[in-house]
Amino acid sequence: MTFPILPLLGADYxxxxxxxxxxxxxxxxxxxxxxxxxxxxxxxxxxxxAENFRYVxxxxxxxxxxxxxxxxxLLNNGIYRLYVNSVLPQEFQDTIPASRVAAIPASVxxxxxxxxxxFTKVFLDLIETDRKDGLYTTLxxxxxxxxxxxVYSSRESIEQAIAKQIGVYFSRSRNExxxxxxxxxxxxxxxxxxxDCDSDALKFTVSQDGSGxxxxxxxxxxxxxxxxxxxxxxxxxxxxxxxxxxxxxxxLFNDETLLNAKIKEEAEELTEATSKDxxxxxxxxxFYFAMARLVANGVSLQDVERNLAMKNxxxxxxxxxxxxxxxxKATSKDxxxxxxxxxxxxxKVAERTLGANDKIFLNVVSxxxxxxxxxxxxRPIQKTSEIMHLVNPIIDSVRSKxxxxxxxxxxxxxxxxxxxxxxxxxxxxxxxEGLTEEMKESLDLSIENVRKFHAAQLQKKPLVVxxxxxVICSRFPRAIEKVxxxxxxxxxxxxxxxxxxxxxxxxAGCKEIVFASPPRKSDGKVSPEVVYVASKVGASxxxxxxxxxxxxxxxxxxxxxxxxxxxxxxxxxFVTAAKMYVQNDTQALxxxxxxxxxxxxxxxxxxxxxxxxxxxxxxxxxxxxxDSQVILVxxxxxxxxxxEIQEAVHRQAIALPRVDIVRQCIAHSTIIRCETYxxxxxxxxxxxxxxxxxxxxxxxxxxxxxxxxxxIFVGAYTPESCGDYSSGTNHTLxxxxxxxxxxxxxxxxxxxxxxxxxVTSEGLDNIGKAVMCIAxxxxxxxxxxxxxxxxxxxxxxxxxxx
Ligand SMILES: NC(=O)c1ccc[n+]([C@@H]2O[C@H](COP(=O)([O-])OP(=O)(O)OC[C@H]3O[C@@H](n4cnc5c(N)ncnc54)[C@H](O)[C@@H]3O)[C@@H](O)[C@H]2O)c1
Ligand SMILES: N[C@H](CO)Cc1c[nH]c[nH+]1
Ligand SMILES: [Zn+2]
Numbered sequence: 001m002t003f004p005i006l007p008l009l010g011a012d013y014x015x016x017x018x019x020x021x022x023x024x025x026x027x028x029x030x031x032x033x034x035x036x037x038x039x040x041x042x043x044x045x046x047x048x049x050a051e052n053f054r055y056v057x058x059x060x061x062x063x064x065x066x067x068x069x070x071x072x073x074l075l076n077n078g079i080y081r082l083y084v085n086s087v088l089p090q091e092f093q094d095t096i097p098a099s100r101v102a103a104i105p106a107s108v109x110x111x112x113x114x115x116x117x118x119f120t121k122v123f124l125d126l127i128e129t130d131r132k133d134g135l136y137t138t139l140x141x142x143x144x145x146x147x148x149x150x151v152y153s154s155r156e157s158i159e160q161a162i163a164k165q166i167g168v169y170f171s172r173s174r175n176e177x178x179x180x181x182x183x184x185x186x187x188x189x190x191x192x193x194x195x196d197c198d199s200d201a202l203k204f205t206v207s208q209d210g211s212g213x214x215x216x217x218x219x220x221x222x223x224x225x226x227x228x229x230x231x232x233x234x235x236x237x238x239x240x241x242x243x244x245x246x247x248x249x250x251x252l253f254n255d256e257t258l259l260n261a262k263i264k265e266e267a268e269e270l271t272e273a274t275s276k277d278x279x280x281x282x283x284x285x286x287f288y289f290a291m292a293r294l295v296a297n298g299v300s301l302q303d304v305e306r307n308l309a310m311k312n313x314x315x316x317x318x319x320x321x322x323x324x325x326x327x328x329k330a331t332s333k334d335x336x337x338x339x340x341x342x343x344x345x346x347x348k349v350a351e352r353t354l355g356a357n358d359k360i361f362l363n364v365v366s367x368x369x370x371x372x373x374x375x376x377x378x379r380p381i382q383k384t385s386e387i388m389h390l391v392n393p394i395i396d397s398v399r400s401k402x403x404x405x406x407x408x409x410x411x412x413x414x415x416x417x418x419x420x421x422x423x424x425x426x427x428x429x430x431x432x433e434g435l436t437e438e439m440k441e442s443l444d445l446s447i448e449n450v451r452k453f454h455a456a457q458l459q460k461k462p463l464v465v466x467x468x469x470x471v472i473c474s475r476f477p478r479a480i481e482k483v484x485x486x487x488x489x490x491x492x493x494x495x496x497x498x499x500x501x502x503x504x505x506x507x508a509g510c511k512e513i514v515f516a517s518p519p520r521k522s523d524g525k526v527s528p529e530v531v532y533v534a535s536k537v538g539a540s541x542x543x544x545x546x547x548x549x550x551x552x553x554x555x556x557x558x559x560x561x562x563x564x565x566x567x568x569x570x571x572x573x574f575v576t577a578a579k580m581y582v583q584n585d586t587q588a589l590x591x592x593x594x595x596x597x598x599x600x601x602x603x604x605x606x607x608x609x610x611x612x613x614x615x616x617x618x619x620x621x622x623x624x625x626x627d628s629q630v631i632l633v634x635x636x637x638x639x640x641x642x643x644e645i646q647e648a649v650h651r652q653a654i655a656l657p658r659v660d661i662v663r664q665c666i667a668h669s670t671i672i673r674c675e676t677y678x679x680x681x682x683x684x685x686x687x688x689x690x691x692x693x694x695x696x697x698x699x700x701x702x703x704x705x706x707x708x709x710x711x712i713f714v715g716a717y718t719p720e721s722c723g724d725y726s727s728g729t730n731h732t733l734x735x736x737x738x739x740x741x742x743x744x745x746x747x748x749x750x751x752x753x754x755x756x757x758x759v760t761s762e763g764l765d766n767i768g769k770a771v772m773c774i775a776x777x778x779x780x781x782x783x784x785x786x787x788x789x790x791x792x793x794x795x796x797x798x799x800x801x802x
Contacts, residue, residue, distance in 0.1 A: 001194065001195050001196065001197060001199070002028060002105075003025070003026035003027055003028065003107070003123070003193070003194070004107055004108050004122045004125075004126045005026060005109055005114060005118070005122045005123075006026055006028055006029070006030050006057075006105065006107045006108045006109065006125060007020075007023040007026060007029055007030065007109065007110075007111045007114055008030045008031075008032050008059060008108050008109060008110045008111060009029055009030065009031055009032065009037045009045070009049070009279065010031075010032045010035035010111075011036065012108075013029075013031075013045060013048070013049070013111075014048070015027075016111040016112070019769055020111060020114060020115075020116070020119075021118055021165055022119055022162050022163065022165055023111060023114060023119065024052045024053060024165070024191070024192070024305065025119075025162060025165065025190060025191075025193045026051060026053075026119075026192070027054045027055065027056060027192040027193075027194065027205075028053055028054065028055040028056070028080070029052070029055070029057070030056075030057045030058070030059050030083060031045055031046070031049070031056060031057070031058050031059065031079075032059050032061050033058050033059060033061070033065055033066070034059075034062070034065065034589065035060050039066060039070040039073060039074060040077075042058065042066065043073070043074065043077055046074070046077060046078040046079060046235065047078075047226055050078055050306055050310070054192060054253075055080040055081070056078055056079060056080060057079060057080050057081040057082070057083055058074060058079050058081070058082055058083065058102055059083045059108060059431055060082055060083065060084050060085075061085060065521060068091060068092050068095060068096075071092070071096065072095065072315060072316055075096065075100060075313065075314070075315045075463055076313070076314040076315060076316060076418070076603055077310065078310040078313060079313070080100075080313060081100055081101065081102055082096070082100060082101045082102075082106065083102055083103070083104040083105065084101060084102075084103065084104065085103070087102055090099060094110075095315070095316075097317060097589070098315075100315065108425060110771070116162070116163055119162065120158070120159050120162050120163070122157070122159070122533070123162070123195075124155055124158065124194070126195060126199055126490035127199050127200065127202070128199055128200060129200050132201060133152075133172070134154065134155075134450050135152040135153060135154055135170055135172070135245065135386070136152065136153045136154075136200065136201065136202050137150065137152060137159070137200070137201045137202070138150070138151050138152060138153045138187075138201070138202040138203070138204055139168060139201065139202070139204070140167065140203075140204050140206055140213065141201045141203060141204070141205055141206070142205070142206060142208060143191060143205060143207060143302050144230055144301070144302065144305070145205075146220070146225060146230065147220065147222070148206070148208060148212075148213035148214075148216060148220045148221065149213050149220060149221035149222075150209055150221070151169040151170075151178075152169060152170050152171075152172055153169050153170055153202055153204075154170040154177070156170075156177060157169050157170045157177050157178070158193075158202075160177065160179075161190055161193070161204070162190075162193070164190075165189065165190045166179070166180070166181075166187060166188055166189060166190055167179075167180035167181070167187070167188030167190060167204060167206050168180065174597075175600070180213075181210065184210065184215070185209075185210050186208065186210030186211060186212060186213065187209050187210065188204075188206040188207065188208050188209065188211060189206060189207040189209070190204060190205075190206055191206060191207060192204075192205045193205075211414060212224070212232045219234075220441045227336065229287060229291065229301055230301060232287070232291050233291060233294075233300070233301045234289060235249075236249060236291055236292055236295040237295055238358055239253070239463065240253060240295055240296070247378070248375075248378060248380065248668075249292060250375070251375045251378075252289070252296070253292065253296050254297075255280045256296075257542040258263065258667070259289060259292055259293055259296065260293070261667070262289045262667075262742070263286070263289045263290060263293060265664070266282060266285040266286040266288075266289055269282045269285070269286075270282040270283055270285075270286050271608060271632075273517050275412070276400070277412070277413070287567060288481060289674050295762065296760055307608050313742070318600055324716070326360045335383055336437060340705075342689060350410050359650055360649060360650045360653045360654065360659075360662065360663055360666050361646045361649065361666070362618075362630075362632065362645075362646065362649065362666055362669050362670055362671045363376065363669070363670045363671070364642060364670070364671045364672075364673065365670055365671070365672055365673070366672075366673045367672055367673060367675070367679060367683060368580040369673045373672060373683070375633070376629065376631065376670035376672055377670075377683075377687045379598075379600070379629055379735075379736055379737070380625065380627050381573065381597070381598070381736060382573055382670045383659045384577060384580070387573050387574065387577040388577055388581065391548045391574055391577045391578050391581060392581070393584070394409060394547070394548040394549050394552065394574075394578070395548060395551075395552040395581060397409065397549075398549050398552035398553050398556065398558065399552060399556050402553075402558035402559050403420075403421050403558045403559045403560055403561075405549065405558075406421040406543075406545050406549055406550075406553055406558060406561070407421055408417075408519070409545070409547070409549040410519065410544065410545050410546075410549070413518075413546070413547055413549075414518045414519060414521065414545075414546060415521050416518075416519045416520070416521060416524045416544075417524070418519065418524060418544055419546050420544075420560065421543060421545055421553075421558075421560060422541050422542070422543055422544065422560040422561060423526070423531075423541065423542040423544065424541055425534070425535065425538075425540050426535070427531050427534065427535055427542070430530045431525060431526075431528060431531040432531055432532060433526050433528060435528040435529065435532055439529060439532075440532065442725075442726075443495065443499065443529060443532060443533060443536075445726060446496070446499055446725050446726040447499050447503055447533070447536060447537075449726055449727060449728035450499055450500060450503045450504070450728050450730070451503050451506075451507060452728055453728035453729060454503060454504040454507045454728075454730070454746065454747045455507050455747075457746055457747040457748065458477075458508065458747050459476075459477055460509055461612070462474045462476035462756075463475045463476070468763060468766040468767055468800050469762055469763065469766060470760035470761070470762030470763025470764070470765070470766060471757065471758075471759050471760075471763035471766060471767055472757065472758045472759075472763075473755065473756070473757045474755065474756045474757070475692070475753050475754070475755045475756070476753070476754055476756070477508075477748070477751040477752070477753050477754075478751060478752060478753075478754055479508045479509035479510045479511070479750060479751055480508070480566050480751060481509065481511045481512065481565055482510070482512040482514070482562060482563070482564040482565045482566075483505050483510045483512070483513055483514070483564055483565065483566050483567075483568060483750060484514045484516060484543075484554030484555075484564035484566070484567045485498070485501040485502060485505065485513065485514065485515050485539075485548060485567075485568055485569050486501075486516050486517070486551065486554075486567065486568065486569030486575060486579075487501070487515055487517040487530055487569060487577070488517070488518075488546070488569070488570060488571050488572070489517045489518040489519075489520070489526070489527075489546055490518060490546060490547075490571075490572055491624075491625055491658075491661065492624070493517070493520070493526075493527045493529075493530065493692055495527060495529035495530045495532075495533055495732070496516060496568060496724060496725050496731065497569060497732065498517075498529075498533035498534065498537075499533045499536075499537070500730050500731050500732050500745065501568050501569055501732060501745060502515070502533055502534065502536070502537030502539060503537055504730070504745060504746065504747045504749065504750050505537065505568075505750045506538055507747055507750075508747050508748075508750035508751050510750055512540050512562065512564070513537060513538060514537040514541045514542075514543060514561070514562060515530065515534050515538060515539045515541070515542040515543065515556060515566055516537065516543035516545055516546070516550035516553070516554055516561075517530055517542065517543075517544070517545075517546060517550075517552075518544075518545060518546025518547065518550070519544040519545075524544070524668060525544075526544060527540055530542070531765075540562075541560075541561070541562070543561050546571075546575070546737050547571075547572070547575060547578070548574045548575065548577065548578035549575045549712070550575070551567055551571075551575060551578035551579055551582060552582065553580075554567055554590075555582035555585075555588040555590040556569060556582075556587075556588055563590075564590065565589075565590060565591070566590065566591045566592065566593070566750075567579055567582065567590060567591075567592050567593075568592065568593040568732065568745060568749065568750075569593070569596070569732060570596035570597070570599075570732055570733075571596070571597070572597070572598070572625070572627075572736075573597060573598075573627070576595050576596070578594070578598045579592040579595070580595065593677055593732065593743040593745055593749050594732075594733075594734045594738060594743075594744075594745075595734060595735065595736055595738050596732050596733060596734060596735055596745075597627075597735040597736055598624065598625050598626070598627040598628045598629070598735060599621045599624040599628045599690060599691075599735065600621060600628055600629045600631075600689055600690045600691065600735055601617060601618065601620075601621040601630050601631070601689060601691040601692075601693060601708075601720055602630075602631045602632075602633060602678045602684050602687055602689035602692050602693070602696065603617050603618060603630075603631070603632050603633070603692075603693040603695060604633045604634075604635065604677075604681070604684060604692070604693070604694050604696055604702075605633075605634055605637070605645075605695040605696060606634070606635040606636065606637070606677075606695070606696045606697060607635075607636060607637060607638060607641055608696075608697055609696065609716070610695070610716060611641070611645045611647075611648045612643040612648050612652070613695060613716055614632065614645055614648070614695055615645060615648035615649040615651075616648060616652060616711075616719065617650050617693050617695070617720055618630040618632060618669070619649065619653055619656065619662060620651055620719065620720055620721050620724075621691065621720065622653075622660075622661070622662045622665040622666055622669065623656060623658040623661055623662050623665075624665075626661055626664035626665055627665075628665045629665065629668060629669055630666070630669045631666065631669060631670055631671075631672065631689070632645065632670075632671045632672070633671075633672045633674055633680045633683050633684060634671055634672070634673050634674065634680075635674050635675075635676065635677055635680050635696065636674075636675060636676075636678075637671075637673055639752060642671060642673075645671070646709065649666070653666070677696065677702060677705075678705065681702065681705040681706065684706070684708075684709070685705075685706065685707045685708045685709075686708075687708075687737065688734075688737040688738070688739040688740045689707065689710065689739065690709075690710040690711075690733045690734060690735045691709070691710060691712075691713065691720050691723070691733065692706060692709040692710075692711070692712045692713070692738060693712075693713040693716050693718070693719075693720055694712065694713065694715065695715075695716055699714045699715040699716075700714050700715065708737075708739045708740045710733030710734050710735075710739045710744045711723055711729055711730075711731075711744055729744075730744050730745040730746060731744075732744060732745035733745070741751075761794050761796075764787070764790060764791060764794065764796065765791070765794075765796050768790075768791045768796065771783070771784070771787045772784045772787050772788060775787075776787070788801070
């Protein structure tokens with residue numbers, strides 16, 4: 001319902017508002033057209049009033065004051081309604097929608113004639129309540145119409161609220177007027193008051209200060225506003241006010257070039273997205289960066305919504321054609337993206353590398369720049385809670401619907417329609433099609449090296465230690481019976497991961513080895529190389545699924561996927577989040593190897609390092625994914641050397657087919673300049689990289705300085721790719737800094753260890769008293785008795801022993 005009095009404002013509108021600020025509470029202001037000489041003057045007033053009023057309307061006493069074109073401009077720029085005292089000419093009626101024209105309401109009153117008393121009175125006269133206590137139910141909302149809470153108003157509290165334009169209510173528990181925030185400091189500015197359709201309930205629109213509306217400290221009485229764009233705006237404002245060292249958002253606030261580049265990048269990705277999930281994902285990314293730009297410049301979501309509301313009021317629309325430069329770009333891009341042949345790839349590379357802004361280079365910071373370094377070593381990962389939001393329904397679906405969910409989700413996420421979700425061993429010949437002899441030899445060589453290194457780790461004899469005479473402790477391994485091995489296949493199919501996991505599983509003696517890998521879009525099969533490795537390591541099944549659904553299937557089992565005891569293998573954030581979830585779910589009874597997410601590398605190089613080697617090592621991990629990160633820690637590198645490395649990175653990167661991925665990874669990758677070797681190793685230990693490459697003089701002498709790393713690559717001729725495929729070490733390694741506490745996959749990852757002890761009478765005599773003493777202090781007499789009974793039967797205790 002509109003407010004029962006609408007202020008009519010003339011040329012002195014600012015003075016009127018200053019003298020009678022309560023008139024804002026009406027929500028709608030009416031401009032007296034006759035008080036303004038030109039359409040531009042009216043536009044100026046609309047702009048000023050839009051801050052204070054939800055709607056701004058125009059009273060036209062004489063239609064001829066403005067031409068039709070001028071009225072259209074005013075209606076297009078925020079005039080909500082035209083109030084007229086006579087019928088508009090036909091030509092006007094043909095153009096202006098009838099809903100935007102009305103007779104001048106009786107409630108329109110010149111501001112000069114409105115007093116606080118008259119304004120309050122008309123409102124109080126309008127409302128009525130049938131509550132016995134005479135109060136009015138009052139809904140409190142913010143300017144985005146989000147409900148903050150439900151309270152009660154008395155006629156007196158309403159009078160005070162109008163007079164002071166703040167949140168004043170009536171407290172039923174204290175039976176008195178309640179000025180919101182008087183004690184807590186969480187005050188409210190009252191923006192408008194509305195009354196409902198039958199005039200017995202009120203709506204106060206407020207701007208809430210402090211920690212929130214609720215006495216419990218939350219934004220609303222229904223919890224915090226963490227959801228959606230408003231939640232995002234809140235978080236961004238918080239980041240801006242309380243700069244969090246190392247936060248990516250902070251980096252965006254401080255680096256306008258990066259922020260603008262991300263907006264363009266996300267806008268482009270949104271145009272390329274096709275599936276519902278992709279579109280939602282990309283749009284969310286775009287909103288995030290756009291919101292960051294707004295917050296950085298002090299623009300609120302409310303300002304944007306006001307603008308949207310104004311645009312919604314437009315009665316004529318522009319044709320909406322795109323600017324020529326965007327059309328040209330889209331066309332050339334479509335043409336080059338058509339087809340995957342080398343020519344198309346080259347065209348794409350050429351298009352992508354045009355212009356100085358497109359140069360691929362790493363950010364450079366000095367080790368003394370504490371905040372620069374903190375930003376540099378912050379991994380570009382999404383919050384677990386955000387990912388879990390997407391992963392939970394996938395897991396639930398597989399748990400409740402089994403194979404049919406696997407088929408459905410594989411169609412949704414991998415674009416493949418499966419008849420059956422599992423391939424059973426022995427694998428039919430058709431699955432090996434396309435496997436060359438050279439490939440078999442390469443896989444065989446790698447398998448043998450990995451086998452040699454992992455077999456050497458196998459502990460064959462039990463470990464036996466006599467801790468005291470008669471007390472023999474031992475420890476012996478047992479293979480974990482059923483293991484599920486995840487082989488990534490999203491942006492690249494990784495048969496190498498199949499062997500890195502399959503070989504140690506076989507060496508450890510796991511009884512059942514299950515592979516899972518997303519099927520190829522082209523033919524719905526897994527690659528013949530993966531099938532070859534599966535047959536060599538004795539896998540019983542290959543689950544044709546990827547992502548969280550594959551993890552859930554192996555953790556809980558489905559009609560055709562056996563439930564396994566442990567899930568191992570790297571993967572993207574969905575895979576990693578699902579692994580983390582199932583290991584915490586006691587119903588799954590399933591452990592995992594480690595969080596092995598997006599690949600990362602830290603290279604320590606000095607002035608003598610070969611710039612091409614350094615660049616190639618950085619790029620080999622950068623090409624894994626846009627969420628990968630590569631870091632170069634340079635020891636006393638000259639400006640010239642850094643320049644040469646940057647040039648080598650750019651030169652090599654633009655020749656790679658995955659240059660698009662590399663470009664995005666390099667955008668959050670950095671060169672950190674250090675003065676000494678120990679400083680560089682200290683930096684590396686803090687980062688705890690998945691891969692650490694040492695391209696420094698006498699590299700092997702420095703290995704003892706490494707405390708945290710997944711795997712180390714020592715010296716100029718040890719590229720990281722050797723460890724990825726063939727040297728013999730495992731490439732499934734902890735990322736995200738988990739190298740601080742996790743080892744990479746190894747033979748023991750596929751085993752568990754059982755301990756055993758045997759205590760003789762002599763042994764009991766040696767340790768029995770200690771056991772009884774500690775059990776007594778813990779108040780566990782049953783434990784104590786188990787020893788006491790035996791010792792007393794053996795005559796090892798004095799008669800009066802208590
Ligand atoms: N740390 C290590 O040891 C190690 C080793 C090898 C690879 N890696 C990393 O593994 C990762 C492999 O990732 P990948 O994406 O190429 O393959 P992936 O197999 O891990 O993930 C692909 C699957 O993700 C799922 N998925 C994709 N988009 C989704 C969405 N919007 N919602 C839900 N599910 C979705 C799909 O089911 C798809 O099958 C890379 O980041 C790589 O760097 C790490
Ligand atoms: N570098 C990856 C581990 O982070 C493993 C891999 C497989 N293929 C190529 N590389
Ligand atoms: Zn790799």
